[in-house]
Amino acid sequence: MTLTMLNLHQLVVKQIILHHPTQKLFQPIPASDRRRSSKERLTDEKVLPFSAFLTDSFGRRHNYLRISLTEKCNLRCQYCMPEEGVKLTPRGQLLSTSEVLTLAQLFVREGVDKIRLTGGEPLIRPDVLDIITELKKLVGLKTVAVTTNGINLSRLLPKLKDAGLDLINISLDSLVPAKFEFVVRRKGFHKVMESIDKAVELGYNPVKINCVVMRGLNEDELLDFVQLTEKKPLEVRFIEYMPFDGNKWNFKKMVSYQEMLDQIRQQWPNLERLQSGPADTAKTFKVPGFKGQLGFITSMSDNFCGSCNRLRITADGNLKVCLFGNSEVSLRDILRSGASDEELLRIIGAAVGRKKKQHAGMFTISQMKNRPMVLIGG
Template sequence: IHRRVLKDVLPFSAFLTDSFERRHNYLRISLTEKCNLRCQYCMPQEGVTLTPRSHLLTAEELLMLARLFVREGVNKIRLTGGEPLIRPDVLHIIAELRKLEGLKTIAVTTNGMNLTRLLPSLKKAGVNLLNISLDTLVPAKFEFITRRKGFHKVMEGIEKAIEMGYNPVKVNCVVMRGLNEDELIDFVSLTERKPLDVRFIEYMPFDGNRWNFKMMVSYQEMLDCLKQKWPNLEPAPGEETDTAKAFRVPGFRGQLGFITSMSEHFCGSCNRLRITADGNLKVCLFGNSEVSLRDCLRSGATEEELLHIIGAAVGRKKKQHAGMFNISQMKNRPMILIGGALLSTTKFRDSTLQFARHCHSKTPECGFDLKIPHTDAQSSSLDGTSEQLTHTDAQGKASMVNVGSKAVTSRTAMACGKVIMGPKAFNLMCANQLAKGDALAVAQLAGIMGAKQASSLIPLCHPLPLDHASVSIELLEEEHAVIVKATCQTTGRTGVEMEALTAVAVATLTLYDMCKAVSHDIHITDIKLLSKTGGQRGDFHRSPDS
């Protein structure tokens, strides 16, 4: 978490280099979750619930993240979906990406339905690599697989791309037993006179696509089938980080390849990261761990803070995915929502709330110690108020304070807390070797999310629009402890003490949750307000010794 960018010393950004020394210079960005096809291997039969538009990355947010990744060493960006070409501002996004110094390749993966119409503008904007999805050369079968008409539009798009000089034009074909494995030879025959790179993709499991091992046609089976037709099929040269095992038939203009995600993984040379349309960073296509860069952006995170979060996520990337049978049992998004954890925001919030309730009912086990300062009966409270409780009415019943008459001012609050976790859990956390992933990065993000949810968790707390929220973590090696600090800012009629305290509470609880598999002897203590500014009752600053 303390990595620094030293471009004059390091050959590649430390933030984009994982613990296995894989350098991630290739970023896939999903522009939308929507699609104008309903492919069976991609879209669940019952459809998907689309993310609300306000939760998707705006063009400005997307470009800001792209600039950050390119600055750190990404030189290839692929735009995916859903179907990226149905996003209205796709040409604007591509044109802005083309301005990024150091970005060599802008690629687009498309189903080809709108390609003929948009291709001249796409090329002018800066697209220099095209991948077109096509799973069959039979129009009726196309309609069955995609649940839509449009075969001739896709073929026209492929021809248009060749006409406009794209070489090669990559054609992606997901091979499924009983549907299209009988068309392998027909697809390869297309490469005889056309500059096509046909890539056969092993059928992969995602939520809702009813993946079945019997439907998967392995790379070796496909290769054996093609060698019966072309015994002289030969390997073609490629880059170390290529996903496809490339071959060509001697004398053919194009070539073919196999993407062997299931039968022979290529994790050792993986250089890809993904950003979903809703702004989550996925470091592995077959991992369910995601980090919301969108939430960080909208919480006011600086570029340096974003880099630490990205670096932590990349740093916990596993050596390889779990294998086809484990993947098929694993919870992951439908393919259409990936585009080519922290969990999703809702699931993460729910699990955090469940854990908080668990700790509330089992305080001794958690060691949760919320210390409330003792005040003398004749003295004022911490921020200069009287001893009269403000959240009760004349009859002593709970009541929300009316702040309508208060002035709108700039207000800040800082709180802190301590987690004492013992040497084993502390050392595993520092080495990023916990089974659940990078506890420090997840806790930071959880704290920010907690600050934004304070009014939902605390019944009489006013909902406030936060101008900024940040969470920092300090490691105390001698004590095997962690200090969590949170700062919140708002412009409003009441203060943000509760937001800062909630951020600390949620971040410390998250650390407990991430580490409890190693040890339950974890003590959360000393959660307290450090300072507040703004408001009619004046400022408060806790003395260093209190």
């Protein structure tokens, strides 16, 4: 952190202390306070406006936490992992269920109101339903979401809904079965399509479809994906191809947001831009008269770092404050050392405080050492 950044972060902390002199910044919240109702917490003047630990030196408030439940996956998507797979972390070094929930509770207590479960493939974790059920009990947590490849989703959906799952993102990179199998190196196209229909049937609206666009592979299907939104409440999200270890990224494979948008507008010139929230990653659009909408995740050509509100915990318990950053802090080791909530929060706050203003840019990050996407959790 530069001196200027450090001063800004200290200023944020100082202002919080000035406005809340009766509450020590690093004082652990007693167990009795953790059980208070949300109404009591909202009306208590001693509760901080937003946690200093989750506020970085640029004033960004991180209220969105992505937790990877497993490194394992039943697909081998080309953009996510090497064809030969990855070396998995020994089971004992992965976060246990109780550790996942302990960390989730701590982050929610500090202001996180949305948690997304990722992987690998989160739905292959045997206790995923139990985790969702327990997360939904956390006071202050508004949204529990899952990103899945959809292979096991249809079978589990009724139980996931009963457990309280709020949002679903399903990965689908081609509408051509043979091409789908080429991209993911496995079969399963019809299972994914069945899962999308089942999610719509059970009332999820919108059902988000994540499509990584790669030149020479699926950029010719953009219009077909947009057509999916005509009669179903889907949000198809076109994701720029991003570099991660083992996926052989190169600039020529990346199809930019602007190029995709131009192609779609040739077919639908009256495409409407929709208003986005301040921390939304997707630039969203709608074809007038269509039931669903589409979005673009422009991480490479037009980053949205300035409004980033996301933190990530990997399956082995490392905190990543930036998807493209290679610095990590092991919350697992700190947790297993018997550290108090106060100590954990100090470590988390220090990591968040070191978060950079933005990632290094597409050409630099393609040369940086980072995990394969499957070991990050997206």
